[in-house]
Amino acid sequence: MIRVLLLPAFLLLTAAFIPSSPDLGTAEATCRAGEAGPALMIEVVGLKDHTGRLKIEVYPGTEEDFLADDNKLVMAGKLFRRIDVPVPPEHDPHICVRLPAPGRVAVSVLHDRDSNHRFNWQHDGAGFSNNPHLGYSKPRAETVSFYAGPRVTPVRVVMNYRVGLLSFGPIEPRR
Secondary structure, three states: OHHHHHHHHHHHHHHOOOOOOOOOOHHHHEOOOOOOOOEEEEEEEOOOOOOOEEEEEEEEOOOOOOOOOHHHHHHOOOOOEEEEEEOOOOOOOEEEEEOOOOEEEEEEEEEEOOOOOOOOOOOOEEEEOOOOOOOOOOOOHHHHEEEEOOOEEEEEEEOEEEEOOOEEEOOOOOO
């Protein structure tokens, strides 16, 4: 009887120490051909260039869960989806992310320009659903969350990069 009780306790204690994996949420996120939904069709607008990788992550649209550790979300059975791909050659690429069900979600898009899997605010870009004004801290979940419906929901994310010495925002189109 004691062994039966110790196993769940051991699993709960070790869950906090499982390292994050870049593969978490990726298998479930891949859209099928002709995806009917629920899914997101994310249009990434304003890329600085087409180098490196795009990492798109979908979180529950709550303050507690937005940008939370992916392991904790997965272990708790909460929504977490990730697409990590080389930057597509299209001017404003569209990337599909499959969802388990309709509901309130929040999206983050990172442009890892040197493909080093680390975000550097001086070099890389970031964008969020609903395109909030970005400072040097994460936006609130209430400003970036939205309802994803039972079909394919279109989402437009405007990328932001360091502009000048101390500002962070969309880059001006080159003329």
